[in-house]
Amino acid sequence: MSGGTGSDVTTDIQQLLLSRVHDIPDFPKPGVLFKDLNPLFADAAAFAAVLDHIASRWEGKVDMVGGIEARGFIVGTPLAQRMGVGFLPVRKAGKLPGETISQTYDLEYGTATVEVAKDACRGKRVLLVDDVLATGGTASATAQLLQRAGAEVAGLEFLLEVAFLQGRALLADHEISVVAQA
Numbered sequence: 001m002s003g004g005t006g007s008d009v010t011t012d013i014q015q016l017l018l019s020r021v022h023d024i025p026d027f028p029k030p031g032v033l034f035k036d037l038n039p040l041f042a043d044a045a046a047f048a049a050v051l052d053h054i055a056s057r058w059e060g061k062v063d064m065v066g067g068i069e070a071r072g073f074i075v076g077t078p079l080a081q082r083m084g085v086g087f088l089p090v091r092k093a094g095k096l097p098g099e100t101i102s103q104t105y106d107l108e109y110g111t112a113t114v115e116v117a118k119d120a121c122r123g124k125r126v127l128l129v130d131d132v133l134a135t136g137g138t139a140s141a142t143a144q145l146l147q148r149a150g151a152e153v154a155g156l157e158f159l160l161e162v163a164f165l166q167g168r169a170l171l172a173d174h175e176i177s178v179v180a181q182a
């Protein structure tokens with residue numbers, strides 16, 4: 001789902017994914033409806049189908065898959081393996097050894113800083129992946145980070161978009177795809 005239309009196959013994938021999202025009210029703080037994708041990750045066949053769907057969309061168009069700690073690692077590592085490209089870990093502050101570049105951003109429930117190793121993605125076409133697109137703060141900060149690190153952000157892919165938070169508005173300069181919207 002990139003522009004809001006979809007084939008029957010896409011609809012099947014959307015339904016499959018949505019059937020494996022657990023809504024948790026007031027987590028991690030009051031007023032947030034947390035979208036828990038652990039039921040998808042726990043279902044090998046459903047998760048594989050979703051990963052195959054994403055891989056077919058980006059195959060041949062990227063040199064690396066970048067995943068945002070922590071849930072982006074769950075999605076990004078198996079996706080990179082499927083696509084036959086390397087995985088780029090985008091980590092929260094203070095976790096990476098060596099020289100790093102960092103970017104701070106606001107979250108729906110706090111603030112955070114992401115970091116990448118200084119020379120890990122220079123000149124590479126990177127597909128940035130995460131489980132959820134909410135306010136867009138994490139993804140937008142990470143896209144800026146990768147560009148500052150010399151990468152081309154070839155696109156961004158999310159399993160689930162929390163549409164009412166309008167995170168896409170922060171990512172208007174990028175190609176975005178989401179498997180499903182909630």
Ligand SMILES: O=P(O)(O)OC[C@H]1O[C@H](OP(=O)(O)OP(=O)(O)O)[C@H](O)[C@@H]1O
Nearest residue numbers: 069070071108132133134135136137138
């Ligand atoms: O669009 P946004 O409003 O920026 O929110 C989306 C981000 O929030 C969640 O991560 P979180 O920061 O909770 O960390 P985690 O992956 O370690 O659970 C999610 O995995 C995204 O990275």
Ligand SMILES: Nc1ncnc2[nH]cnc12
Nearest residue numbers: 033034035036108132134
């Ligand atoms: N509502 C939400 N559900 C799951 N992950 C999130 N990250 C930011 N907002 C979220």
